[in-house]
Amino acid sequence: MFSLAGKLALVTGAGSGIGAAIAETFGAAGAVVIVADVNEVGGRRTVATIEGARGEAEFVLLDVTSEAACNELADQVHEARGPLDVLVNNAGIGHVGTLLTTTGVDFDRVWSVNVRGLFNVTRAFLPAMVERGRGSVINLASSAGVEGLKDRFAYSTSKHAVVGMTRCLALDHAKSGVRVNCLCPGRVETPFVKSRLAEYPDPEVAYREMCSTQANGRMGRPDEIAAFALYLAADESSFVTGAALSIDGGMTAGSGRF
Numbered sequence: 001m002f003s004l005a006g007k008l009a010l011v012t013g014a015g016s017g018i019g020a021a022i023a024e025t026f027g028a029a030g031a032v033v034i035v036a037d038v039n040e041v042g043g044r045r046t047v048a049t050i051e052g053a054r055g056e057a058e059f060v061l062l063d064v065t066s067e068a069a070c071n072e073l074a075d076q077v078h079e080a081r082g083p084l085d086v087l088v089n090n091a092g093i094g095h096v097g098t099l100l101t102t103t104g105v106d107f108d109r110v111w112s113v114n115v116r117g118l119f120n121v122t123r124a125f126l127p128a129m130v131e132r133g134r135g136s137v138i139n140l141a142s143s144a145g146v147e148g149l150k151d152r153f154a155y156s157t158s159k160h161a162v163v164g165m166t167r168c169l170a171l172d173h174a175k176s177g178v179r180v181n182c183l184c185p186g187r188v189e190t191p192f193v194k195s196r197l198a199e200y201p202d203p204e205v206a207y208r209e210m211c212s213t214q215a216n217g218r219m220g221r222p223d224e225i226a227a228f229a230l231y232l233a234a235d236e237s238s239f240v241t242g243a244a245l246s247i248d249g250g251m252t253a254g255s256g257r258f
């Protein structure tokens with residue numbers, strides 16, 4: 001297992017699903033983890049899990065859409081603990097709809113969390129990482145960020161932006177020692193996917209259809225995504241930057257059709 005001993009990590013959206021699994025994995029690997037979420041109950045649950053496994057963690061209430069709140073948090077963290085070693089931009093929300101069934105309000109809501117939120121948090125924490133000359137930024141994109149996803153206009157376009165932001169950040173800061181990568185999960189069984197399923201007339205049928213789009217016929221687990229995040233956070237991935245890494249059970253490997 002990779003070690004994160006002595007590293008300081010912040011994970012946004014760490015109160016649920018993939019973010020919680022990443023925070024818990026980082027805590028178990030020895031990092032001090034700042035668990036940031038708008039969901040206080042979930043965030044505190046993640047902290048308790050990390051502490052229960054003898055790790056060190058702190059909960060902070062953070063809405064990534066607020067630039068002021070992100071800047072304020074960065075000032076507090078830098079003052080108390082210094083620059084981050086690892087920043088995970090995981091907070092994200094979804095939306096089902098084509099352009100025709102997506103309102104401007106829906107579109108802005110999705111982009112304000114998935115895109116502007118990533119900008120706000122990274123803009124607040126990256127300067128100190130660059131100044132110190134090391135660090136790893138890990139963004140949660142999606143398989144929907146490398147291929148168009150039907151009926152997910154706002155979400156899929158926002159995740160394409162996350163892939164683009166990852167690549168531009170990686171290039172701009174490659175010589176500073178800060179690496180920037182993104183993870184592109186296929187469908188992972190979390191509350192996020194469960195709430196999307198609930199939007200379908202028959203969630204059971206939709207669940208089976210979603211599983212069938214995975215080459216291996218099943219959804220992923222949050223810990224399977226966290227394992228890859230651990231590698232990107234660790235020094236062993238020192239030559240990896242600007243990558244959009246698929247962890248999707250073969251979803252984007254090809255159509256699978258003869």
Ligand SMILES: NC(=O)c1ccc[n+]([C@@H]2O[C@H](COP(=O)([O-])OP(=O)(O)OC[C@H]3O[C@@H](n4cnc5c(N)ncnc54)[C@H](O)[C@@H]3O)[C@@H](O)[C@H]2O)c1
Nearest residue numbers: 013015016017018038039063064091092142187188190192
């Ligand atoms: N589950 C999947 O199938 C899947 C697939 C590909 C990518 N992803 C991406 O992975 C990330 C995590 O997804 P998940 O499935 O664990 O979702 P989830 O809904 O289980 O957890 C998301 C967390 O983000 C938090 N959050 C939402 N808005 C926020 C805000 N404004 N500020 C701070 N926190 C906020 C929520 O409170 C929640 O705790 C998302 O970016 C998602 O797009 C998920």
